[in-house]
Amino acid sequence: MAEFFNMGGYAFFVWTSYAVVAVLFTYQFLSSRAQHKKLISQLGAEAEHKIGRTNKS
Amino acid sequence: MTTESLNTSGRGKKWLWFHRFGSPAWVYGFANRWAMPIGIVALLLFVVGLYQGLIVAPPDYQMGDSYRIIFIHVPSAWLSMFSYFVMAASAGIGLVWHIKVSDLVARSIAPLGAMFTFCALVTGSLWGKPTWGTYWVWDARLTSELVLLFLFIGYIALSNAIEDRRTASRASAVLALVGVINLPIIHFSVEWWNTLHQGSTVTKLGRPSIDTRMLIPLLIMFVAFNFYFLSAVLNRLRCELLSQERRTQWVREIVHG
Numbered sequence: 001m002a003e004f005f006n007m008g009g010y011a012f013f014v015w016t017s018y019a020v021v022a023v024l025f026t027y028q029f030l031s032s033r034a035q036h037k038k039l040i041s042q043l044g045a046e047a048e049h050k051i052g053r054t055n056k057s
Numbered sequence: 058m059t060t061e062s063l064n065t066s067g068r069g070k071k072w073l074w075f076h077r078f079g080s081p082a083w084v085y086g087f088a089n090r091w092a093m094p095i096g097i098v099a100l101l102l103f104v105v106g107l108y109q110g111l112i113v114a115p116p117d118y119q120m121g122d123s124y125r126i127i128f129i130h131v132p133s134a135w136l137s138m139f140s141y142f143v144m145a146a147s148a149g150i151g152l153v154w155h156i157k158v159s160d161l162v163a164r165s166i167a168p169l170g171a172m173f174t175f176c177a178l179v180t181g182s183l184w185g186k187p188t189w190g191t192y193w194v195w196d197a198r199l200t201s202e203l204v205l206l207f208l209f210i211g212y213i214a215l216s217n218a219i220e221d222r223r224t225a226s227r228a229s230a231v232l233a234l235v236g237v238i239n240l241p242i243i244h245f246s247v248e249w250w251n252t253l254h255q256g257s258t259v260t261k262l263g264r265p266s267i268d269t270r271m272l273i274p275l276l277i278m279f280v281a282f283n284f285y286f287l288s289a290v291l292n293r294l295r296c297e298l299l300s301q302e303r304r305t306q307w308v309r310e311i312v313h314g
Contacts, residue, residue: 004112008122013187017126017180021133024172025285029096032292039299044312046303 079156082307085298088291096288102281110274117271126184128274131258132282134177137205138240140170140286144212145237148230160226161301163233164216165293169286171209178202189253197246198254201239208236222301 007014077083110128117124144166151159181199182192193199212229219225247256258267267275302308 007125008116010121010123010187013123013183014125017129017183020179021129021176024176028169028172028289029285029292032289032296035296036292036299039296040312043299043303043308047309047312 079158081158081161081298081302081305084158085295085302085307085311088295088298092288092291092295095284095291099281099284099288102277102284106274106277106281109277114271114274115268120188123184123187124271126180127258127271128278130177130180130184131275132279133173133180134202135279136282136286137170137174137177137202138243139283140166140173141205141208141233141236142240144170145233148226148233151226152230152234157301158298160230161294161297162290163230164226165290165297167209167213167216169289169293171206171213173286174202174206174209178206194253196252196254197250198243198252201243201246204239205236205243208232208239212236 005011005015106128110125114125116122144163147159147166148163150156151163178199181202185194186192212233215232216225216229219228246252247254299308299311
């Protein structure tokens with residue numbers, strides 16, 4: 001196991017590369033999923049607000 | 058439904074599938090349906106590819122374990138160029154035929170392309186240090202890849218800088234199309250100039266100069282990256298479609314439902 005993490009002495013280069021890619025890919029994916037959810041609720045709230053205003057006037 | 062109306066719809070069917078690609082509502086539905094399943098396929102492929110690449114594949118006889126960076130470096134570099142090509146083509150189609158969905162596809166790809174280019178540069182740099190003894194050198198391949206990153210950033214900046222939607226997509230489409238000239242420069246840079254960066258390993262004519270046990274994880278990771286890209290484009294595209302079409306009936310129906 002220790003040998004696996006050591007990567008034949010290249011641990012820094014190998015694991016930093018994989019970490020950068022893993023973090024960016026994961027962040028990108030999750031943030032655009034979250035953005036979609038936010039947009040749906042935001043647009044829904046905006047539409048409701050408009051309907052509320054038209055009803056009052 | 059009468060027989061007559063069935064016949065009419067049957068005649069129209071031949072072209073129906075093609076027209077759907079231009080319909081924001083249909084494309085939104087498609088992206089919504091497929092983004093997650095495709096993302097899950099990508100995740101499964103990543104797991105298998107990482108297992109094969111980091112555990113099963115043997116160390117290289119010259120580079121030791123540092124060569125394992127190849128499994129993320131080559132797919133990142135491929136996607137950096139492929140995504141630019143698709144972005145420019147899509148922006149070009151939007152420019153010529155005024156197809157809104159096309160512009161939005163290009164807009165969705167740009168940040169992803171910048172990310173892949175950044176990944177290719179960083180992983181390449183981290184591979185260069187133990188292999189060449191330096192993180193960076195102004196080699197033709199490395200420099201043209203850096204130019205690609207600036208092209209993506211320029212595209213994003215330009216399309217966000219102009220207030221008017223149509224002017225913005227027109228101007229940025231022209232930038233994207235002019236930048237296509239950089240793609241053959243990146244690809245052939247290792248042949249045209251005597252560079253530090255090595256030539257192609259896998260796509261070389263004849264036998265690829267790589268052990269099968271290393272080639273298999275590389276191919277799996279390559280497919281995984283492409284599935285990830287597709288899923289990510291669909292994810293971003295649904296956001297672009299919703300916010301651009303916020304005043305239309307189909308978006309209202311979706312946000313109320």
